[in-house]
Amino acid sequence: MAVYKREGKKGVAFVCDFIVAGQRVNQTIPGVRNLREAKAAEARMRAEAEARINASGNLVKMSLEVAMERYVAERLMPRSKPAAVANYLIYLGMIRDYFGPSRPVSAINNAACAEWWGALLAGRGGGKGPVKANTAKRYLGQLKAVLAFAAEAGAGNTVPTFSPTVADDARVRWLTTEEEDALLAASPPWLQDMIVFVIETGARKGEMTGLRWRDVDLQQQPRGIVRLYFTKGGEPRGIPMSKRLRALLERLKEGAPDTRPDTPVFQWQVRGAEIWAPMGDFKKSWAAALKAAGIADLHFHDLRHTFASRLVQRAVPLLQVPYL
The missing domain is CATH 1.10.443.10 (Intergrase catalytic core)
Known part of the structure; x- marks a missing residue:
């Protein structure tokens, strides 16, 4: 069957199961609430998989662009306010510009994140100029959110653990x-x-x-x-x-x-x-x-x-x- 429900520790999840280019795709569908949404997401995932078949007839890995498009549609839009979404789209645009839309998500590892971190501080990270450390940390968090979504969606990637220390984070103020x-x-x-x-x-x-x-x-x-x-x-x-x-x-x-x-x-x-x-x-x-x-x-x-x-x-x- 193409879509089915599965009971787990976190409750009911919807899973898609189909074959493209001789490869079986069996993965959880994140961000859906019912069978209708799951079937629509499965059709979109199947179409995306078919579009990733290269000239040799092999299924290539999920690209950053595909991961970002699905993240926005299935996770960001349903859960965030419009104003917040507008900010996140700016972050995602910088991520796409730096890493490239066709880069496989599996290729974005700790070393790649560390390199991007340095590029952001130096003004070469996809924006208009250097950014402060706390701002760069927000961009890095958004990248990790996309990669975590991709991993949950079955892209086979590992979410980087790179987390720089930011001196400005030491500010803590509270009321007496x-x-x-x-x-x-x-x-x-x-x-x-x-x-x-x-x-x-x-x-x-x-x-x-x-x-x-x-x-x-x-x-x-x-x-x-x-x-x-x-x-x-x-x-x-x-x-x-x-x-x-x-x-x-x-x-x-x-x-x-x-x-x-x-x-x-x-x-x-x-x-x-x-x-x-x-x-x-x-x-x-x-x-x-x-x-x-x-x-x-x-x-x-x-x-x-x-x-x-x-x-x-x-x-x-x-x-x-x-x-x-």
């Missing part, structure tokens, strides 16, 4: 309890709610603004759970609620003008109108609150560090982190 009190006192109510949410969950900004009421389960025992879907790695995760977080979400739900499943949890009311809109950019409000509270050198992302550092200070085992 005194700073938190001052920041909350200097913030408008809607910003207070977001600050508390991130401190209690460790959520990223995009995960917070992408939160919908369908993702908030107040019935889950013992205190409810929040499910985050717009994660950086593309994998959803659940966070059990702390008492403080549950009280916040119960209050927001009680006062929300609309709690239908697709409605954002964090909204703001348009001035002079009875219209509520999803939370947008709040850099100016954040900067004003920091200035009023007398707090310097603090990014909104540092609230995640606050979440983590307080757990470490309490000597909490990692597996118990979500339950505090």
Whole structure:
């Protein structure tokens, strides 16, 4: 059969099984949710395989271009916001320009990644000029994501483990309890709610603004759970609620003008109108609150560090982190 379901440790997976150029292709189909999507993906994979038959009639290995096209269609688009996809496409374009679209994914190893890393810092990595180390690290992470997808799709490649040390990563900033009190006192109510949410969950900004009421389960025992879907790695995760977080979400739900499943949890009311809109950019409000509270050198992302550092200070085992 061309497509079938298989039960595994991670749940149900769809597998394609066909022969092209005398070679059997038997591999998991990533990123599909049902049989209809699996069959469509299998037809696309079969066509791609047939297109990779060379003049000698042999099936050549998956190219970087094919891996990237499938990664975008089957993994990136279904799991990321449009704005994030636009950034990732820029990264993918640089990867394609440097390595070449026809390069087999199996040929991109640790040595190739190290060479690209050096080229990025020197301005020869596919962009318009040199990039900073942290930026180069993001590009490298995107390349690894494509290669991991290709490996999962049965390309037979090995995902490189090359991971350079970036000095700028040493910056770690978090709020003291005194700073938190001052920041909350200097913030408008809607910003207070977001600050508390991130401190209690460790959520990223995009995960917070992408939160919908369908993702908030107040019935889950013992205190409810929040499910985050717009994660950086593309994998959803659940966070059990702390008492403080549950009280916040119960209050927001009680006062929300609309709690239908697709409605954002964090909204703001348009001035002079009875219209509520999803939370947008709040850099100016954040900067004003920091200035009023007398707090310097603090990014909104540092609230995640606050979440983590307080757990470490309490000597909490990692597996118990979500339950505090």
